[in-house]
Amino acid sequence: MALGIFFKRKRGYFLLRTGRLQPWLFIGPALLLLSFFLVYPSIHTTVLSFFGRPYSAGAEGFIGVENYKHFFTDRSMLTAFRNNALWVVIFTTFTVCFGLMFATLLDRVRYEKIIKAIVFIPMAISMVGASVIWKFVYAFRPAGANQVGLLNAIVVFFGGKPVGWLIERPWINNWCLIIVGIWIWTGFCMVILSAAYKNIPRELMEAARIDGASEWQVFWRIILPILKPTVAVVTTTMIVFVLKIFDIVYVMTNGNFSTEVIANRMYKEMFSFYRYGRASAIAVVLLLLIIPVMLFNIRRFREQETVR
Amino acid sequence: MARLVRTLSRGPLHVVIIVLALTWMLPTAGLLITSFRTPQDVAHSGWWTVFEHPFNFTRYSLENYRTVIEKKGMGQAFLNSLKISIPGTIIPVMLAAFAAYAFAWMKFPYRKTLFLIVVALLVVPLQMTFIPILTIFKQLHLGGTLPGIWLAHTGYGLPLTVYLLHNFIAGLPSELFDSASIDGASPLQAFFRLVIPLSIPAIASVIIFQFLWVWNDLLVALMYLGGTPNVAPVTLKVANLVGSRGQDWELLTAAAFVSMALPLIVFFSLQRYFVRGILAGSVKG
Numbered sequence: 001m002a003l004g005i006f007f008k009r010k011r012g013y014f015l016l017r018t019g020r021l022q023p024w025l026f027i028g029p030a031l032l033l034l035s036f037f038l039v040y041p042s043i044h045t046t047v048l049s050f051f052g053r054p055y056s057a058g059a060e061g062f063i064g065v066e067n068y069k070h071f072f073t074d075r076s077m078l079t080a081f082r083n084n085a086l087w088v089v090i091f092t093t094f095t096v097c098f099g100l101m102f103a104t105l106l107d108r109v110r111y112e113k114i115i116k117a118i119v120f121i122p123m124a125i126s127m128v129g130a131s132v133i134w135k136f137v138y139a140f141r142p143a144g145a146n147q148v149g150l151l152n153a154i155v156v157f158f159g160g161k162p163v164g165w166l167i168e169r170p171w172i173n174n175w176c177l178i179i180v181g182i183w184i185w186t187g188f189c190m191v192i193l194s195a196a197y198k199n200i201p202r203e204l205m206e207a208a209r210i211d212g213a214s215e216w217q218v219f220w221r222i223i224l225p226i227l228k229p230t231v232a233v234v235t236t237t238m239i240v241f242v243l244k245i246f247d248i249v250y251v252m253t254n255g256n257f258s259t260e261v262i263a264n265r266m267y268k269e270m271f272s273f274y275r276y277g278r279a280s281a282i283a284v285v286l287l288l289l290i291i292p293v294m295l296f297n298i299r300r301f302r303e304q305e306t307v308r
Numbered sequence: 309m310a311r312l313v314r315t316l317s318r319g320p321l322h323v324v325i326i327v328l329a330l331t332w333m334l335p336t337a338g339l340l341i342t343s344f345r346t347p348q349d350v351a352h353s354g355w356w357t358v359f360e361h362p363f364n365f366t367r368y369s370l371e372n373y374r375t376v377i378e379k380k381g382m383g384q385a386f387l388n389s390l391k392i393s394i395p396g397t398i399i400p401v402m403l404a405a406f407a408a409y410a411f412a413w414m415k416f417p418y419r420k421t422l423f424l425i426v427v428a429l430l431v432v433p434l435q436m437t438f439i440p441i442l443t444i445f446k447q448l449h450l451g452g453t454l455p456g457i458w459l460a461h462t463g464y465g466l467p468l469t470v471y472l473l474h475n476f477i478a479g480l481p482s483e484l485f486d487s488a489s490i491d492g493a494s495p496l497q498a499f500f501r502l503v504i505p506l507s508i509p510a511i512a513s514v515i516i517f518q519f520l521w522v523w524n525d526l527l528v529a530l531m532y533l534g535g536t537p538n539v540a541p542v543t544l545k546v547a548n549l550v551g552s553r554g555q556d557w558e559l560l561t562a563a564a565f566v567s568m569a570l571p572l573i574v575f576f577s578l579q580r581y582f583v584r585g586i587l588a589g590s591v592k593g
Contacts, residue, residue: 018415041441127524
């Protein structure tokens with residue numbers, strides 16, 4: 001897990017002698033806020049997800065799994081589901097592959113640091129900022145007008161017709177949104193994979209090269225197998241992140257033109273339709289989707305710990 | 309000769325890397341350049357056309373920045389972001405340091421179980437919490453207020469900050485505390501005189517990650533401050549501008565750049581802590 005590379009040291013066994021009350025004064029405020037902001041609402045939301053609207057007035061009251069049924073049958077919900085699946089597959093594949101490629105290639109050049117900084121910068125800015133940057137790249141003017149968006153200018157330069165990148169449903173616009181995510185998060189994958197790459201003993205690769213292995217073989221037979229645990233961790237981190245994707249879609253299309261995603265759908269259920277029961281069910285499904293990936297991540301992390 | 313062959317054979321590698329890096333920079337470069345162009349220029353030609361007359365400074369101005377900062381409220385939003393992010397960083401990191409210290413070095417019942425629960429809360433997506441908390445905030449009149457969002461960012465930030473600081477503080481050598489207690493220092497004194505000074509690198513990384521997380525956050529601000537423009541942070545303001553002024557690229561680009569300025573300064577001045585902080589923070593719900 002990305003957490004693992006943060007300061008991890010061997011723990012001492014010694015504990016301070018304190019009064020009975022003192023530890024609770026230290027952890028009390030944190031526990032209180034955690035209970036209020038995470039524990040209690042999670043339980044309440046789960047309960048709400050079985051109720052109709054409006055919950056407080058009790059007009060519909062308890063409706064069982066109706067909200068969940070809606071989740072899996074409603075058309076816009078299914079679109080959101082499909083798009084999230086699309087995000088998970090495309091976003092995760094490309095961020096991890098690009099990250100791996102940068103980590104491997106950049107190790108061979110002297111200007112590694114500068115390029116790494118360039119690729120990592122998008123991680124520093126907000127996803128809102130990144131969305132503006134890319135909305136401008138995708139800007140569309142009708143044919144004949146001067147294109148101000150970079151992508152359409154290139155298309156027109158090569159004799160093509162300008163494309164409404166964020167409007168062409170469902171494949172072009174979803175790909176265009178996912179590219180924004182890839183642009184932001186490749187830097188993250190690169191830095192973690194590169195740290196793991198630098199730990200591979202150089203002699204291993206040198207020995208293989210002396211034995212006549214091509215660079216391609218070195219990558220597939222030596223580098224990749226050694227990096228496998230790190231790749232697994234980066235992949236799962238990306239999946240957990242992308243299941244909750246919201247900002248990019250909210251700013252760039254607000255889920256219009258078949259680009260809806262689960263988290264944005266929940267926002268709409270809350271603030272446009274005030275259907276709290278349905279919104280709660282969406283949140284619960286999101287949690288249920290995340291838990292298995294997180295469990296896998298933690299197990300993986302533990303295995304790595306014992307190997308070390 | 310051999311060296312020349314080697315350099316030439318590596319030519320494609322350099323080309324691939326440099327082309328990729330340029331591609332990565334291009335969108336941001338376009339944003340930056342556009343933000344300095346006049347509205348007329350922006351509306352009629354692509355930003356790349358400035359390279360036909362790169363040193364014709366009469367074509368650039370700070371006018372867009374003046375407009376977004378003074379007239380479009382980006383200046384106020386910038387201050388709001390500071391007012392949200394600074395307490396939204398200090399409060400959680402302080403509480404987390406206290407808790408992490410107790411979890412690492414103090415004896416109390418259910419110590420391990422409680423710690424596990426705190427870490428397990430990392431799994432909870434923020435979406436799980438919005439509806440109940442909004443309801444309570446409404447009753448307490450905390451919705452649309454700064455203290456409300458400080459508390460929210462504190463609650464959401466704690467699982468990770470506690471976990472990270474615990475990892476570090478638990479790794480301090482136990483002899484340190486041994487000798488401190490022999491010298492008669494209380495746990496509180498040990499905390500302020502030993503733990504805090506020794507944990508500065510860890511705390512710095514955690515502060516940077518939490519600060520950037522809050523600064524760049526859109527979702528939490530949208531939930532708890534969405535209806536109150538006078539406390540809206542830069543992210544919310546820019547998102548609203550995209551909705552209302554979608555085609556005025558000279559304004560959007562300048563506003564977006566105002567929202568990015570501080571994170572970029574932090575990035576270039578504190579790169580090492582920054583990278584460590586971001587990596588650690590990436591698992592946050």
